[in-house]
Every structure is written in C-alpha cells, then in structure tokens.
Amino acid sequence: MFMGKLMTQAGLLAGKHVTWMPSYGAEVRGGTAYSMTKVSDAEIASPIVTEPDILVVMNQPSLLKYEGAVKSGGIIILNRSLISETVNRKDVRVVKVPMTEIALKLGNGRYANMVALGALLNKSKLFPMRTLVSALVTMMKGKENLVMMNKKALEKGFKVGS
Numbered sequence: 167m168f169m170g171k172l173m174t175q176a177g178l179l180a181g182k183h184v185t186w187m188p189s190y191g192a193e194v195r196g197g198t199a200y201s202m203t204k205v206s207d208a209e210i211a212s213p214i215v216t217e218p219d220i221l222v223v224m225n226q227p228s229l230l231k232y233e234g235a236v237k238s239g240g241i242i243i244l245n246r247s248l249i250s251e252t253v254n255r256k257d258v259r260v261v262k263v264p265m266t267e268i269a270l271k272l273g274n275g276r277y278a279n280m281v282a283l284g285a286l287l288n289k290s291k292l293f294p295m296r297t298l299v300s301a302l303v304t305m306m307k308g309k310e311n312l313v314m315m316n317k318k319a320l321e322k323g324f325k326v327g328s
Contacts, residue, residue, distance in 0.1 A: 169222065169279040170201030173292075176301035177205040180293040185213035200228070205292050220290055222282045224265070226251060243285050245278065261285055268322050277319035284323025295324060 167188050177184035188201040202215040217237040223229045223244040229251055236242055238257040247266035263285045269277035287298060299317055306313050 167199070167201050169283050170203040172283065172298070172301055172305060173203045173205060173286075175305055176293055176298045177203075179301050179304075180205075180297050182207060182293070183210050185210050187213040187215075200232070220286060222286055223249065224278065224282065225249065229253070241289050243282060243289065245282065247278075259289075261289055263323060263326050265323070268326065269319060272315060272319055272322070274315070277315060280316045280319035281323035281326070284320040285326060286323075287320070288324045295320065 170186050170188065174184045174186040183204075183206045185204045186201060187203075189199060202213060202218075204210050204213065204215060216235070218235060218240060219237055220241045220243065221232055221236045223232065223242060225245065226249050229242075229244060229249055233242065233253060233255065236255070236258050239259075241259045241261060242253055242255075243261045243263060244253070245265040246262040247264045247268075253260045263281060265278040265281040265285075266275050268281045269275045283298070284295075287293070287295060298320060302316055302320070303313055306316070
C-alpha cells in the first residue's frame with residue numbers, strides 16, 4: 167500500500183494527475199491485497215484500473231490472481247525471491263527482481279516494496295528518481311531515520327531493474 171501511496175505523492179510532485187485506490191479487506195493479512203495507482207499527464211476519469219500497464223507482484227498468490235489483467239505489451243515486475251512460477255503470457259515484458267533478498271541484505275525484508283518501486287521507476291520512466299526521493303522525504307516526516315534505508319532500497323531496485 168505504501169508503494170502506491172508513494173507513487174501518488176511523487177506524481178503530484180511531478181505535476182501529474184494521480185489517483186490511488188487501496189484495497190484493504192479480508193485479504194490484507196498475507197493474501198492478495200492490492201492498490202491501484204494511476205499517474206497520467208491527462209485528467210483521470212476513474213481511479214479503477216482494469217488493464218494495468220504495469221503490475222508489481224510481491225508474492226505467488228498475487229501473480230496467479232492478477233497476471234491476466236495486464237495490458238498486452240505491459241510489464242510485470244515480480245519478486246523473484248518469493249515467486250517460483252513463471253509468467254505464462256508471451257505478450258508482456260517480465261522483469262524478475264530478487265526484491266526480498268535485496269531488502270534482507272539491506273537489513274530488513276520490509277524494504278522489498280522500495281526495491282520493487284525502484285525497478286518500476288527504471289522500466290516506466292514516470293518521473294526522475296529525485297522526485298520519488300522527495301516524495302519519500304515528505305511522506306516520512308518524523309521518521310527521518312528510515313529515509314536513508316528506503317532510498318538505498320529504491321536505488322538498488324532501480325539498478326537491478328535495468
């Protein structure tokens with residue numbers, strides 16, 4: 167959820183139109199919880215994402231559930247550390263990043279989402295890294311001690327996602 171919210175903040179800082187719609191529910195504890203984030207140069211009519219251009223998949227159940235929704239020609243960025251299945255589609259680009267492994271090497275598996283976001287930024291070119299880092303600083307006011315590690319995770323993900 168934080169990943170989607172951070173992208174939304176970065177989109178605002180970049181002067182783009184954005185929407186963010188989290189889905190909390192029975193699935194939030196270890197299942198396929200998700201958020202839909204739209205970042206656009208044009209006005210956005212609806213926050214609902216039916217055919218995402220990019221899908222970031224953190225775990226196996228999410229891959230199985232959402233793989234088919236990605237637009238043909240889109241990108242699936244998956245957590246190679248936790249997903250052993252292969253993507254069955256040939257009409258999408260797949261980027262495999264060992265998100266959890268990298269996050270653990272940085273000291274905390276919870277940074278996996280920032281590794282994922284770094285890879286997404288590399289593949290999407292939605293905005294410059296400095297914009298994402300500015301959004302991170304804004305969103306983590308009062309938690310400055312966490313900003314540097316999250317920034318490192320973003321940068322590692324960007325590098326590995328290339």
